[in-house]
Amino acid sequence: MGHPALAADFTADRERARWHDRALWFVREKRDRMATGVPEWELLRETASAIKRHTQSLMADYLQQFEANATRHGAVVHWAADAAEHNRIVLAILQQHRVQRLVKSKSMLTEECHLNPYLEEHGIQVVDTDLGERIVQLREEPPSHIVLPAIHIKKEEVGECFHQHLGTEKGAADPKYLTEAARGHLRSCFCEADAGLTGVNFAIAETGGIVICTNEGNADLGIGLPKIHIACMGMEKLLPRTADLSVFLRLLARSATGQPITTYSSHFHGPQQGGELHIVIVDNGRSEILHSEFRQSLDCIRCGACMNTCPVYRRSGGHSYESTVPGPIGSILTPLQSPAQHSTLPFACSLCGSCTDVCPVKIPLHHQLFAMRERLDQQQLIGLSKKLQMKALSVIMSTTWLYSLVGRMARLALRVLPKALIQNPLTPAGQWARQRELPEAPAKSFRQLYAERQQQQTAHRPSEPHSSAPERTTHAEI
Amino acid sequence: MKVALFIPCYVDQFYPEVGMATVQVLESFGVDVCFPEQQTCCGQPMANSGCMPEARPLAEKFVETFTDFDYVVSPSGSCVSMVRNHYDHLVSPHDQQAATVRRQTLELSEFLLQVLHLQSVPGSYPHRVGLHQSCHGLRELRLGPCSESMTPRQSLLQQLLGGFTGISFSQLQRRDECCGFGGTFAVAEEAVSAMMGEDRINDHLQAGTEVLTAGDMSCLMHLDGIIRRRKLPIKVLHYAQIMAQAMQQVPATQLLAAVGQT
Secondary structure: OOHHHHHHHHHHOHHHHHHHHHHHHHHHHHHHHHHHOOOOHHHHHHHHHHHHHHHHHOHHHHHHHHHHHHHHOOOEEEEEOOHHHHHHHHHHHHHHOOOOEEEEOOOHHHHHOOHHHHHHHOOOEEEEOOHHHHHHHHOOOOOOOOOOOOOOOOHHHHHHHHHHHHOOOOOOOOHHHHHHHHHHHHHHHHHHOOEEEEOOOEEEOOOOOEEEEEOOOHHHHHHHOOOEEEEEEEHHHEEOOHHHHHHHHHHHHHHHHOOOOOOEEEEEOOOOOOOEEEEEEEOOOHHHHHOOOOHHHHHOOOOOHHHHHOHHHHHHOHHHHOOOOOHHHHHHHHHHHOOOOOOOHHHOOOOOOHHHHHOOOOOOHHHHHHHHHHHHHHOOOOOHHHHHHHHHHHHHHHOHHHHHHHHHHHHHHHHHOOHHHHOOOOOHHHHHOOOOOOOOOOOOOHHHHHHHHHHHHHHHOOOOOOOOOOOOOOOOOO | OOEEEOOOHHHHHHOHHHHHHHHHHHHHOOOOEEOOOOOOOOOHHHHHOOOHHHHHHHHHHHHHHOOOOOEEEEOOHHHHHHHHHOOOOOOOOOOHHHHHHHHOEEEHHHHHHHHOOOOOOOOEOOOEEEEOOOHHHHHHOOOOOOOOOOOOOOOHHHHHHOOOEOOEEOOOOOOOOOOOOOOOHHHHOHHHHHHHHHHHHHHHHHOOOOEEEEOOHHHHHHHHHHHHHOOOOOEEEEHHHHHHHHOOOOOHHHHHHOOOOO
16 A cells, blocks of 8 residues: 555544654653763764774674684574574474474564564464563554554553453553553463564674563573574664663663663573573574665664654554564665555655654664665656656756746746646645645846846846845735 | 855755845854755655665755865755765765865854854844754764763754744653654654654643744754644744844844854
8 A cells, every 4th residue: 555545544633643643742752851861872873883884894703703612602503594494493492392482582683574463373372471562462553663562552452352352441542551461361371382482672792692671571481481492583683782782771761762771671591490481593684684785774673763753653553564573674664675566755845854863773763764865766666657757847947047947937837727726636736735735936036136126136236236125025014 | 264055956846045144144143155056955755765775966066066075064964974874884984175175164053152152142033032953964974962972062043043033942741752743754654753843842732832943944844833733823843934034123243243252
């Protein structure tokens, strides 16, 4: 369907769209307060960006170092070239241990690989244990935000969903009551699970350890009870040293939710006693991105700050992006993987640049979106009518007299033609005029007025051509 | 000092009074401006659409048009940003001439404050003014503090207008959110664009804005379109128009005295 149509649907319910906008703006403002409280905030961002740049320049070396150290701790490291291989590896581990019930903490990577439906097809019951993710899982829809997966759902709707699936009282919408119900439900899932799967926020090359950040402690429960722990990570999660965490942990939660730090930042070095730890490192297109002009998009630490700040995301909702990672960063990453299906995403952006300034690792997001548009044009994916319009505009603007002539004709048309004709909804002017007036066309352009003024000045005051203010009143009186 | 005026194509065609106000403001401070008639468009609509081959001839034309000047001044942060920040792939990196033109292309407030070093500008403007911080001026040219960034910065616009007697500024709930114009975005994503504009205007309404101003007529064209459709009591003016009007009664010598040591 494309972003414009889905976004139009979302904004059609103005009340709801405004509620969504305000909910995310609230998070953005919390982030601002947190960032203000750290005097060295901009230095932290710069440092994080530099660490990522360094790590990526030595990616292969650090990956091998990580594998060696993780193995030393007793973890088993698996390498997956793409989503399919990742899913096969996870399934094989589960089948080998006859796992029937899997609990998962939040992992955008497994969303990207569509792991849940794959495992369910093979008879494995998968329960997402992050509260927001559990809500969207019960509603059988994808997350709409990478940090706040159910941000698009109102508490009354959660109440209805829990009433249907968990047997809570009909009409109950008290968050505390609903959360209690979810805790009870999830507790039994944790106890019954045969294996736990988590994402990875950071993998440390020098120690072979992994770090998982959650607010609900669901990752810790999910891998503390069952003996099998599978941790899935995109290869870009790597950091060289433990000391680097001091930069990233300070940035992550502040940027994500406006907290100084996540409630749980858990470090794992090898499996628990008598258990197994499998770390699946996934490429799935990342190597290619690493060697492209979009390299910096791999710096992303999945904080979601660019979504919270994006004026388009806030008003169009995460589902309008039809992509695992929505918002500004998703509009770069997703068209890199499947440009034809997602060609409208880089244009779902006013190029305001707020995302770039809010990004804790300084990804030049709006400049990458700008560059992505060029790539789509090179792939002939921007649409024929837009391309033809731009070709025509380029020809007109390249020749000054033609530009002046077309400008004069356009202004005349705006003044004399009937509104119904100009505002034909099939034309760009008609689209513009759906909710806005077109500009009023003046009789003369600036260059005409300027030339007239120059003539008058030379005629009247040939000796002092620049001595006074212009003849014409040059501003509108208010 | 040879100063050329760059009047963006849509300002030339739809807002000639903004161009004239820019001339008036510059001349008030003793600047001898020239308008090279060959100029058309900086190429931004094509570049923002991803069409670099279509933008290239316009970047070349821009450089050629403005080569012989010390400064190119424009009342548009967005077009200036296009020239300064986005010509990298459009002109040769070895072209010294192009590099010079790009470096010396300035938004009006940059020229007034950083080249002319204007000290508090005299004038009178007894109105409540709502400043719309146009994104490209704000986040690409850094003409003011951005709410996302913790780097302290001075607002050039506030510096220019703040000295006028009687002026007051609206206190907005979101001081620098995008208006939703975004070039072809305004049409391609019409629904979101219009909602963004509506939200900005509602913020100005609650803040009591009488006159809405910005450094980019493109944002103002979009916002004015919504204001006129909804018949709201907000007047829309480019800040050059506000300056021209505020300084109207000020003696020429006093205006010239505001120019600092260059």
